[in-house]
Amino acid sequence: MVRLTGHGVAVDVHPGWEARMWRPDAAPPAVPGAVVRLANFPLPVTKNTYAAEVADDLRPGDVLVSLVELDPALADRGLYAEQGVPRVRADELDPRALQAAGPGRLGVQRFFSLHGRAFSLYVMAREGPGLEHSLRAMNASLRSLTVGTG
Numbered sequence: 124m125v126r127l128t129g130h131g132v133a134v135d136v137h138p139g140w141e142a143r144m145w146r147p148d149a150a151p152p153a154v155p156g157a158v159v160r161l162a163n164f165p166l167p168v169t170k171n172t173y174a175a176e177v178a179d180d181l182r183p184g185d186v187l188v189s190l191v192e193l194d195p196a197l198a199d200r201g202l203y204a205e206q207g208v209p210r211v212r213a214d215e216l217d218p219r220a221l222q223a224a225g226p227g228r229l230g231v232q233r234f235f236s237l238h239g240r241a242f243s244l245y246v247m248a249r250e251g252p253g254l255e256h257s258l259r260a261m262n263a264s265l266r267s268l269t270v271g272t273g
Contacts, residue, residue, distance in 0.1 A: 124267075130157035131240075132192070135267035137260040141166045156192025156240070161264055163257050173245050178223035183251020186261050190244055190268070197241040205235040208265045211246050213258055221247060238270050 124135040129144045136142040142161045147170060149155040158172055164185050167177060173189045181187070197203050216229035227250045234243055246261070248254060 124264075126267075127159070130192075131271045132157045132159060133267075133269045133271075134159060134161070134190075135264050136161065137163075137264050139163060140260065140264065145170060147172065154194040154196075156194070157190075158192070159188075159190040161188040161190075161261065162186065163260065173222055174247070175223040178221070178225060178228060178247060181228060181247070181249035183227070183249050184253030184257050186246065186248045186254070186257040188244070188246050188261055188265070190242060190265075193241045193243060195240055198236040198239050199241075202234045203236045203241040205233075207235060207237060208242075208268050209233045209235055209244060210262050210265075211244075211258060213255055216246070216248055223247075227251065237268065240270050 127134055127136050127142045127144055130146050140161055140163050143166060144159045146157055147155045172191055174187055177187055211231055215231050218224055218229055220232055221228055221230040230247045232245045
């Protein structure tokens with residue numbers, strides 16, 4: 124596995140997966156944090172936070188992850204009270220959870236905190252052979268997530 128690091132965030136990238144990390148430009152009062160994108164297919168070079176533009180190109184078993192850090196003032200309470208990276212199961216994926224709905228497309232969005240930092244986890248997938256295997260690889264990468272100071 125390769126370890127992707129930057130902006131006080133590190134994650135292992137499973138073999139056969141691609142990853143990118145950046146911090147978006149945002150005007151105050153926004154507090155931009157790290158954005159980590161993981162996919163088991165070639166990633167387009169875009170910086171759209173949730174990558175809705177790839178939805179039409181998903182093949183069966185494809186998974187795209189957008190892990191977005193939000194203002195640390197949100198951490199550890201309300202929507203972000205859950206501690207640690209959530210594990211995503213196939214039965215949690217729902218076509219109604221997508222920004223770009225379409226045949227065979229599934230998704231889930233979860234919120235959590237890790238060491239005083241608030242995150243949104245958005246997963247977009249396509250039904251089909253290999254989806255369970257892809258989710259296992261995705262979860263293994265997400266379990267490796269560590270955060271420090273940005």
